[in-house]
Amino acid sequence: MKIIYLDCFSGISGDMFLGAMVDMGIPIGTLASGLYGLGLDIRLDVKKVRKHGIAGTKLDVIAPDTAHERHLSDILEIIDASALESDIKAASGNIFRRLAEAEAKVHGISAEEVHFHEVGALDTIADVVGAAICYKASGAEALFSSPVNVGSGFVKTSHGLLPVPAPATLELLKGASIYSTGIQSELVTPTGAAILAGLCGGYGPMPYMTAEKTGYGAGTKDLEAPNLLRAVLGEKIQKKA
Template identity: 55%
Template sequence: MKAAYFDCFSGISGDMVLGALVDAGLDLGQLESELRRLNLTGYHIRTEETERGGIRATQLKVTVAEEQKERNLNDICEIIEKSSLRTSVKIKSKQVFLRLAKAEAKIHGKATEQIHFHEVGAVDALVDVVGAVIALQELGIEKVYASQVHVGTGFVKCSHGLLPLPAPATTELLRGVPIYSTGIRKELTTPTGAAILTTLCDEFGEMPSMQVEKIGYGAGSRELPLPNLLRVFIGNCPCQYEQDKVVVLETNMDDMNPQFYEHIMESLFHKGAKDVFLTPVYMKKNRPGILLSIIASSDKTGELLEVLFKETTTLGVRISEEKMRRMLKREGKIINTSYGEVKVKLSFIDGKLRDIAPEYDECKRIAEQYQLPIREAYDRVKKEAIEKTTEENAGRWKKHSGQ
């Protein structure tokens, strides 16, 4: 799996991201060609080789050549949507801007639609954000990691007056991300840089095991007491787990007919829940109740909430922030047994077959058809499945599952 690790020892900004990726081998001409799909005018990109703290680096500069009109989130999204960019680039780019606008809106107590991007900064931000998404795709990056993020301290002057550092929007964007400061009284991490990083990064922490192929250094514009650089490592990571991002919806209930639980769970699965489970709990006044938990992708939240509010007695639902979920690689398979065709689930670890598990519904059918205890039906099917699984089959299944 090809991955990128951003080492944010001197913070992060949008131009530093692009500078680092160009320095790591991104073709600048290809980047400019893709950015022209935005149909934006009045800007120019150039790079220059520079040095920070004795380390050679690439500095990317966006020069805005003409006055630009003020743009809000809807304007930015419209520019992206009307462009001829790849759909995947459009989606990710809009996610970054939405995250940025939400942070600004929360800080200033406004709706996201009311947030305006600076006339010149809007073009800068478009190039930085869309450019970063394009760059990662052009380099074939499948997963993004990042270190803890260095932030500055002190104050910065802006249209609102003096603001503390890190800027309020930056701190909002970095909520849940490991950050630190060494007391440098400069803005090290910008809102745009934080929005790009927190939207596109899959995991923060120590550098993962990686066979490094390329290293890039993107230079910031200021001279600092430390090298003002963003370093990116690009290489291959051994991938033994699958992963996705999920949210967890939870609600406590103590006043609902338990006979309804099965229908509710089926309705939630029908609307896209990945898992649904019930946990006995004691609630206020020692009343026995049920904790209903749902694991799902964030885009299913609205439909699942609709089921909960329509089908249950709950008055409120807790929703976690998006979390990383890791899983063993797995694959469904149909095998021939003495009981006919049976669905089984194969799991892999380190590219090797770990286990074979017959599906419950299949075992239930066999148990009823052959008058067997279900445990015996399960054991018999599993034994036959294991016997039929040769090393050749395991290798073939491994290949088909993309491992």
């Protein structure tokens, strides 16, 4: 069985996931053509960077309305009205529903009442849909993750200063193996946590697998550890007794 294993030693965000997939070999044209099917005013900025001497891909979705607020129904309407394939629509919608349910639980309201702020922007919609596009293009049948480094401290949001991991992020990480090395930074964003919640089939050490491709997706910050998400694509093999 072909799988993707994510090594989240420096957390995960939407742009880090896309960068790791492109660095691993998903053609940027495949991602771009899929995202343009959303019919949104977006473009991709892709460049090679180095974090602590390790080369990776930094991928940013450039969009004009990063402060725009949307409800879940608005986002699902954009996805459903797009030219995307039905399975990509379904996977993207599932990830956003998980985001809405996490925000709703934290704020004590219904999922339909949730006002998306940071995660309602076009760049985040593209991150989520792009994750579904890349996962399908990889040919993987399952995705697994290492324990996730969440960081520590506080993060500034539209609701004010919140502890790291942010409450909605922590809600999305229920069932995941998480830890902190004390880095004073938000290492897991709500979008990154939602991608894990929607795609990840389990957390733990790297399984027995034949590694075929690797990729490194870079985050924006420069930290005391390499701010990278490592992805490994390969064939999962049965451990011999």
